[in-house]
Amino acid sequence: MEASALTGERAAPRPEVVVPGLGDRPRGWLEWLTTTDHKKIGIMYLFATFLFFIIGGVEALIMRLQLAQPNGTLVDPPTYNGLVTMHGTTMVFLFVVPVLAGFGNYVVPLMIGARDMAFPRINALSFWLLLSGGIVFYIAVFFEPPQAGWTMYTPLSDDAYLPSGGVDAWILLIHLTGLSSLLGAINFVATIHNMRAKGMSWGRMPLFVWAILIYSYLLITALPSVAAAVTMLLTDRHFGTDFFDATGGGDPLLWQHLFWFFGHPEVYIMVLPAFGIISEVIPVFSRKPIFGYKAIAAATVAIAFLGLLVWAHHMFATPTATVVLAFFMLSSFTIAVPTGVKIFNWIATMWRGQIVFKTAMMFATALPALFVIGGISGVLLAIFPVDWQLHDTYFVVAHLHYVLFGGSVFGIFAGLYYWFPKMSGRLMSEGLGKLSFWTMFVGFNMTFLVQHSAGLSGMPRRIYDYPEALHVTGYNLVSTIGSFILGVGVLVSVINVLVSLRSGRRAGNDPWRGNTLEWFVSSPPPENNFDVVPRVRSVEPMKDIRREVERANRPAGSVAQPVASGT
């Protein structure tokens, strides 16, 4: 690296290419509409997906209110089934999957030392497809929302039972967001394979980038299956085919196989990048290198591969041969090993560190603490005779929320608090952040821990009401109160974002003493990211740069600045 890049001296004026007919870039909202800058697209992703997160959360709170007591009368059964479907679909397809694409969009090019994604315009298309998918789906609310759950099992989702357009809106949502994710995934793969900084070999790639790469490959592998399935459902509904209709020679189980062949990898699509986020956050705030870098990267690959082989563990109660059930039990078991390896590695990273408890770190340490519970209930569910009791009960609801909320969402919040200063140039309030963390942590556990017991007592999921005789009233009341505490916790973070955007303290380039290249550029980064891309010599290039800077100007002890702001 040239010395000028380190000392912050202004370089000589850059030569310019003048293109005739190329006007000024649009300003204001038009700039956002037409942008192909990965950072702006990333921010739009984050903004849109958090909006959907809030909508999906409100849907969940209405359901919890309805279930607070037996004989609830807040919503009627069709509305409740609509809420079940909207909540699940929103959280999976419009929040967790795309919010991770949002972080990936913003951070991956910066982390690997690239100036943008490989295909900037396809990147913009990905975002607008996602937004149209969400809008198409939510317009269904004004007619009749789909009522067959986010898994949309046939024959219930067939036109004979749900003739309204809600299911069709859902099918279009899957197509639009699916196309968005596919294009995004191809873009990530092309970017990560081809545009890494000099010296960033596979063994020096940040773990978050590893996670986004594997996330992309999983999307490319799994999405075609659900795209085919929903197309078949569409023709079943409108053009007289009988793919899933037993009376016409089809089979409802075909839907389940096609759906879950996508649906289970989807779980890892949603959680691996969150693992990636905390694999960045934990070492930074422990002031230690990540423990077992290679093991974590290998575990990511292993989880993704095994994740493609476990889909039928969602179908243990269907008429299926025992040998098949046994295979899917064993394949599900094996996933526990690489997942366990990751958790041990994170703990070992903190071991003998000097842990600085900023809000991002608190969310990051909560992830393994909560994910362990989801992992353990997951092993219980993988034992197929035990699953015969637990399947489709509130035990599963609890399990999936420990994995998806305790895992993914806590990881996403860690990422939000960690990268917000980079995106906005301002720090978020630590006070509000910690308040938000503790209310979310307490509310989350209150909501979902008791749901294990409700399920074990015989409460199935997706019911709008339960009999008093089931003795689950207490669990449900606690769960409802907890869900509102959780809601307040999320709200505090939303307020924190809005307040900090205006009046947060200036962050500077590298507020956390980060390890990766995004902390090398200014906050927010210039449009072209890097004037000079530093050469990467280890897994922690930013640590090397800091060390070099400190050596170069020992008395000043200043932090690296980019050469020019670029705008």
Place this chain on the structure above:
Amino acid sequence: MPVGRKRLVLSALAGALLLLLVAAPAALGDAITPESGGSQNANDIDTLYKVTLYIAIVIFLIVEGTLIWSIVRFRARRGGPEPAQIRGNTPLELGWTVGAALILVVLTVVTFLYLNGIKNPPASGANGLRADAAQFASIDQPNPPKGAGKPLNIHVNGQQYVWRYDYPGQQPLFSYYEMVVPTDTTVTLDVNASDVIHSWWIPKLGGKVDGVPGHTNQTWFKIEKPGVYRGQCAELCGEGHADMRAIVKAVPPDEYEAWANRQRADILAAQKALSQQRVQREKGGAVR
């Protein structure tokens, strides 16, 4: 903190955890284990679940313990030790990988030990339904010997939003919502559905089986003592899903046979009345 006090606090914590480990399953009882007590397969699932849960609790305490210990012990302190720049430890990492795999091997073995008892129905007991009562029950026949080990096979059909049960025999015998079965008799169920997918589940009588249109699924139970067992559909099947409940009522074999005869007679009478009605309506139509 002085070393002595620290040790005291630590041993107290360890003691409390141990106590929790022993006491929690006993105190919480049913809150953390599945329903059981109606039939042996439900009891076996419960046992299998508990074995796994005990192993899981130990792992849970180790992981959370180490995690919390690290968070508390290695908080950044002014003048604290330099963070150890360790990048890995191959023997340790291999160790926990192999360790985790071994635990899963144990779980696999335990599962297959219990699987046979959960999956395969046993023979009916000595005090069960008479051997051929299920097949040829009729008031005219003499009583054959009791409990010859044959199971009673009932066909369960899910429909929006009710369960229908068809019993074996030449004369039609069926009922809705409430299934009456004899005690000490193995009852095998053939489950399917005629519209959308439903799932048959009576928690105390074992796991659930999906009724899928175009497929037949199987399960069984064997109830020792008379009693009433409740359950409900476990697969979202439409607006009335939450109200699609089911009852299994176990009665002594004699009572069961009496019920079956009554029910058969009622069904015959109803069918007769219906056909008479039809005949009359057709006649009326002819007159007009």
